Amino acid sequence: MKRILFPTDFSEAATNAFVHALEFAKIVQGELVLLHAFELPVFDNQFFPENYMIIYESVELSQFEMFKEEIPKLRAIAEERNLDKIRMTHRLMDGNLLYNINKSIKDDKIDYVVMGTEGASGWSEFFSGTNTGNVLADIDVPMLCVPIDAKFKKTExxxxxxxxxxxxxxxxxxxxxxxxxxxxxxxxxxxxxxxxxxxxxxxxxxxxxxxxxxxxxxxxxxxxxxxxxxxxxxxxxxxxxxxxxxxxxxxxxxxxxxxxxxxxxxxxxxxxxxxxxx
CATH class of the missing domain: 3.40.50.620 (HUPs)
Known part of the structure; x- marks a missing residue:
């Protein structure tokens, strides 16, 4: 079974791309690995000696709570499209997005990546200076890049x-x-x-x-x-x-x-x- 990595920040662009990820998983008879990566803030602990860990733990907790709230919304989209039988697993990882994508590709034996993009005014911007463009340049598996205005159509x-x-x-x-x-x-x-x-x-x-x-x-x-x-x-x-x-x-x-x-x-x-x- 093919494994498809879907990095998401739960934005409108990502939600649109999720529909494409579901339909792509249906075509290749694959499963989805949903990845949400976040970066912890950098503090100099000499100024926050007592609150240092509390700050990090609060950020991690807020990310977890958002993750927990957003995942059911994605599952609801799958149900609406009668694609709720597609297996989905989840990864919540702190650190650089590209690093975590590459880590997941290796650890989860990923065959494809599906990722949304927004704010691009054309192909040159789409493939450079964006998260999607950076990922595209540095991964070794095929990647389906989905612009925010690309509404899903049956692949004919x-x-x-x-x-x-x-x-x-x-x-x-x-x-x-x-x-x-x-x-x-x-x-x-x-x-x-x-x-x-x-x-x-x-x-x-x-x-x-x-x-x-x-x-x-x-x-x-x-x-x-x-x-x-x-x-x-x-x-x-x-x-x-x-x-x-x-x-x-x-x-x-x-x-x-x-x-x-x-x-x-x-x-x-x-x-x-x-x-x-x-």
Missing amino acids: TIGFTTRFRAKDKKALKNTIKLAKMANAVVKCLYVKTSKSDVDRSTIKNWEEDFENEPIEFFVIDSDEVKETILDFILYQEINVLTMVTYKRTFFEGLFHPSLTKKFANNFDVPILAIPMED
Whole structure:
């Protein structure tokens, strides 16, 4: 059974992402590990020699009480969606969020992470300078990143962006497995810029390798990579976009500070980021 880590701060963004986590667990026949991490305040105990432990214990207690109050709300959401049979376990951990996520990935043998994000005005901000972006850059398991405006829709079409690297093929095979579990199709996009070095024979080999799979390949000539991906999501009715991260270098190369307003205001589909070494 697949194990899915769901870090939450019980915010609106996290609650929205929880619905995606439940539905994803249903697709992969997995279970959820709910993680709430909090950082204790730093005090110089020479100024609080008597109250030092009381302060820490009160913070821990308040976090525990909130955790205890919020978990039933998440279980109620699961019941409303008839997904209350999905097994859920809970972790309340003090310390740095990224450290605790990585600790849980190791200790709980996590296969996927699902995490919400809010306040991003576009993909460049979404993948940098946020908790989600920081986690994405530093974990070694696939991560489903859910923007706050991405309301859940049944997964019927999964997008996959590629540059036809050899390691992309492994990620594509895993994406096809997910698609079959969801009874979905995969639409694979390559944005061929004026600097692209992929030849037609490589593309043809990929098409032949996957000719018996539920997949369709799209090669679009354009130097506007960001806008082309956005249009692809819109016109091909993509429910989830899968991207190979290559330890974030893909995103660093793809995104530029001069995002168009059109692009920045229309990001509303989850991204499944699959980490690969360069």
